[in-house]
Amino acid sequence: MASSGQTARRRGGSLRLLRDIAIIIVAALIASFLVRSYLVRSFYIPSASMENTLLIGDRVVVNELVPGVVPLQRGDVIVFKDPGGWLSAGEGNDLIKRVIGLPGDHVSCCGTTGQLSVNGHTVPEPYVVVPAGTNRVSSTNFQVTVPQGKLWVMGDNRYDSADSRMHGFVPVSDVVGRAFVITWPVSRWNLLSRYPASWDAVPKP
Template sequence: MTSQKSNTKDASASSGVWRSVRENLGLIAIALVLAFLIRTFIAEPRYIPSDSMVPTLHTGDRLVVEKISYYFHPPHLGDIIVFQPPEQLQKKGYPKDQAFIKRVIGEPGQTVGITDGRVYINGQPLQENYIAEPPIQPFTQVQVPENEFFVMGDNRNDSNDSRYWGFLPRQNIIGRAVFRFWPFDRIGFV
């Protein structure tokens, strides 16, 4: 009789352990699926690899990039966006999965040009209190095509941007930089 009670106790304990393991594995699977969905469709962390956005962003800054708003409206003038390199950059050897970060300067239908160190949108000078210094190279006025954008780095004289490789197709945009979470002394919205 004692041996039968012992076997029942052992089987019950073993069953409880396996139930606990299954529950934990289920929770881990749910957490992984949620993390994947959040990163794919809602927001993801990114780091800044270069000085092209100085003084706004510095090399090594860590950002949260939100992906939801552009499902409902297009990027706007002044938005800081993260994007996959367009075909022109891929032809120059940049991998498709390398992310770039720049500021939207021209929206579809607008004209963009640079004269005497000033960026002009539709013939009007753009007020830019966020740049490192005025651009030293002139840029002949161009019109931004439908579903494309003209982007530039805030460090105008040290930025690989639309002046050199052309327009950015909307489908290449990953999301909008919204919050810097590293370094701690510069935490805040961008």
């Protein structure tokens, strides 16, 4: 038969265990909140402008350390706030496109091969949706130099994307973060590539 002292010690041990479990749960909830609030966020894809990389209904997770801590790179898929006039009323305030030109870059399209050129280098873009009967990665020609503090962005579904070709440059300060993984639906789970084989060969401006 246990003495009153042993019973008290057991009760005290149980209370400490419950206290430790409670502390762990609270710490985990706080950490989860901080991660969701300051490091990563989930976004829903409402349009076809990034097909076939992203489909309507996909959900992506965005790294909000980009570009504040981690620098932007050409080829990154980014979420950014509407700089003004990109979205109609009721369409939300965030857009998702691929970074094509960084500050100082000279971006042009389309050459004799129908491809994009950045700083005089032709960029192969295997992710771009091109309609049958053409090899042009854009329906319109353009030639721009990206100002400091700005980005040139385009959708992967170029023939169904309202992007920098229509609306101009995106301020770097409007970037929410870099999308790096599709999380929903489960059948679509995949890491998002910036296609380094295509973009790392681009020379500095």
